Amino acid sequence: MQAENSSDFRQLYYLQFHFQRHAHPPWSLQVLKQKILHHGSLFDLTEAYGLNSSRTDDSTSQECVICLCNNKETIAKPCKHVSMCSGCAQVVFNSEKKCPVCRQTISEIIPFQVVTV
Numbered sequence: 001m002q003a004e005n006s007s008d009f010r011q012l013y014y015l016q017f018h019f020q021r022h023a024h025p026p027w028s029l030q031v032l033k034q035k036i037l038h039h040g041s042l043f044d045l046t047e048a049y050g051l052n053s054s055r056t057d058d059s060t061s062q063e064c065v066i067c068l069c070n071n072k073e074t075i076a077k078p079c080k081h082v083s084m085c086s087g088c089a090q091v092v093f094n095s096e097k098k099c100p101v102c103r104q105t106i107s108e109i110i111p112f113q114v115v116t117v
């Protein structure tokens with residue numbers, strides 16, 4: 001197995017905004033799409049993270065389900081669950097490698113940052 005060179009890591013964001021134009025400022029921006037390109041795979045973060053869902057819904061809460069203090073900042077491959085911060089994801093990935101949401105074996109942890117406006 002080959003170690004992953006950090007320079008190989010590419011994370012791109014495809015952002016699509018809905019710009020609401022009023023006669024006067026402040027104008028508002030609404031994030032419609034957020035995608036990450038990671039080693040040739042495109043992840044729809046809007047779908048994975050549920051950005052369009054209500055923020056008060058428990059299932060889309062932004063806290064890591066393990067430590068309950070850091071924000072979620074990783075996507076588990078292949079199930080695409082967003083549930084852990086990077087620290088907890090590393091611990092899980094180095095031990096049981098099971099997604100805390102669906103118990104699927106995790107093949108890769110993809111870090112990301114949510115862009116909010």
Ligand SMILES: [Zn+2]
Pocket residue numbers: 064065066067068069070084085086087088089
């Ligand atoms: Zn955590």
Ligand SMILES: [Zn+2]
Pocket residue numbers: 076079080081099100101102103104
């Ligand atoms: Zn999962």
